[in-house]
Amino acid sequence: MSALLGDMEPAEAESVYFNEYPPPKALPKHEALARAFIDLHVADNRRVVLVTSGGTTVPLEAQTVRFIDNFSAGTRGATSAEYFLQEGYAVIFLHRQYSLLPYSRHYSHSTNCFLDFMDEAAPAADSPNAHGSIQVRSEYQDEMRDVLRKYRYAKQNNRLLLLPFTTVAEYMFELRSLAKLMRPLGPNALFYLAAAVSDFFIPRHRMAEHKIQSSEIPANLENNSALDSEEIYTGENETQPPKNSKKLVVNLDPVPKFLHRLVDGWAPEGSMVVSFKLETDPSLLVYKARTALQRYSHHLVIGNLLSTRKWEVVFITPDPPHERWLRVPKARRSKSISGMEDQVGLAEIMKGKGEEHPSQM
Numbered sequence: 001m002s003a004l005l006g007d008m009e010p011a012e013a014e015s016v017y018f019n020e021y022p023p024p025k026a027l028p029k030h031e032a033l034a035r036a037f038i039d040l041h042v043a044d045n046r047r048v049v050l051v052t053s054g055g056t057t058v059p060l061e062a063q064t065v066r067f068i069d070n071f072s073a074g075t076r077g078a079t080s081a082e083y084f085l086q087e088g089y090a091v092i093f094l095h096r097q098y099s100l101l102p103y104s105r106h107y108s109h110s111t112n113c114f115l116d117f118m119d120e121a122a123p124a125a126d127s128p129n130a131h132g133s134i135q136v137r138s139e140y141q142d143e144m145r146d147v148l149r150k151y152r153y154a155k156q157n158n159r160l161l162l163l164p165f166t167t168v169a170e171y172m173f174e175l176r177s178l179a180k181l182m183r184p185l186g187p188n189a190l191f192y193l194a195a196a197v198s199d200f201f202i203p204r205h206r207m208a209e210h211k212i213q214s215s216e217i218p219a220n221l222e223n224n225s226a227l228d229s230e231e232i233y234t235g236e237n238e239t240q241p242p243k244n245s246k247k248l249v250v251n252l253d254p255v256p257k258f259l260h261r262l263v264d265g266w267a268p269e270g271s272m273v274v275s276f277k278l279e280t281d282p283s284l285l286v287y288k289a290r291t292a293l294q295r296y297s298h299h300l301v302i303g304n305l306l307s308t309r310k311w312e313v314v315f316i317t318p319d320p321p322h323e324r325w326l327r328v329p330k331a332r333r334s335k336s337i338s339g340m341e342d343q344v345g346l347a348e349i350m351k352g353k354g355e356e357h358p359s360q361m
């Protein structure tokens with residue numbers, strides 16, 4: 001395959017891309033889970049949102065030791081999923097493995113480790129050698145009870161399906177399958193694409209099979225103690241440096257833009273597609289978000305800057321006002337008891353609780 005996937009027509013790029021990669025091992029299991037989940041909610045005429053969350057990786061080796069990662073903790077996706085659940089949606093949460101999850105995000109990772117919320121109660125007076133029961137500290141009880149109830153409700157009522165991915169190829173396979181499975185939902189389907197998807201990758205046919213080596217492999221390997229050393233350079237692959245160089249030159253192709261295929265082919269008729277655009281340069285954000293909306297003709301692009309993403313987003317829509325800024329008011333930006341900063345969530349924004357950007361009013 002010599003032509004760049006990015007230069008091909010979307011349908012051709014789709015067939016070339018998906019033929020080159022084996023489907024992820026977990027795909028059949030994920031499809032079965034998703035099919036059952038969707039059938040249940042089709043029968044109940046419930047709206048279903050596919051929330052994508054977290055960053056995709058680009059492996060440098062087929063047997064992957066090194067990979068390039070995309071920034072995203074999963075806060076936007078996990079927070080928004082909670083708001084969607086609150087609004088009565090069933091949520092398929094397609095997320096980067098080990099990134100933040102709805103509800104448990106309040107008590108995970110090192111900044112808000114669940115152990116900091118617990119205490120051991122004093123043992124009963126008549127058996128002082130017994131262990132005290134583990135309890136949530138009194139100051140966290142109300143907030144944790146609230147989170148726990150919502151979590152239990154979502155679980156017991158089959159409202160939340162968690163499906164993990166790691167690489168960009170896994171993400172693409174999962175997205176395509178889920179979108180097609182969601183077809184029976186028609187206009188009850190919503191796509192909320194908050195995942196940070198890699199723009200560049202190494203195509204499978206150019207990828208090194210084994211760990212890329214940083215020093216030359218001796219011609220005669222037998223009885224050579226150099227084999228025990230950490231890094232040995234094989235020099236066989238395009239991603240390898242010229243012999244005697246210590247540099248690793250990585251040559252990446254553009255990832256095909258499958259949003260086109262999602263909107264025009266995979267997603268159900270009448271469904272709504274919302275995508276996100278992340279930038280770091282404020283002067284590019286609106287331009288890039290508008291360009292994405294024009295290119296893919298979907299319903300909404302939500303733009304955000306890396307530095308202000310937790311309290312400020314811009315909505316770019318095909319209809320007036322075309323550009324609308326929303327901010328979490330300063331007073332609500334402070335940390336909650338559980339240590340999570342408040343975030344702009346879609347359902348909240350739609351209910352108009354965000355603040356308009358002063359320059360747009």
Ligand code: PAZ
Nearest residue numbers: 072073074075076194197276277278
């Ligand atoms: O997961 P997080 O809360 O740390 O970050 C969210 C985000 C910035 C990845 C998301 O809001 C976003 O913009 N996603 C799309 C990224 C992109 O342009 O590919």
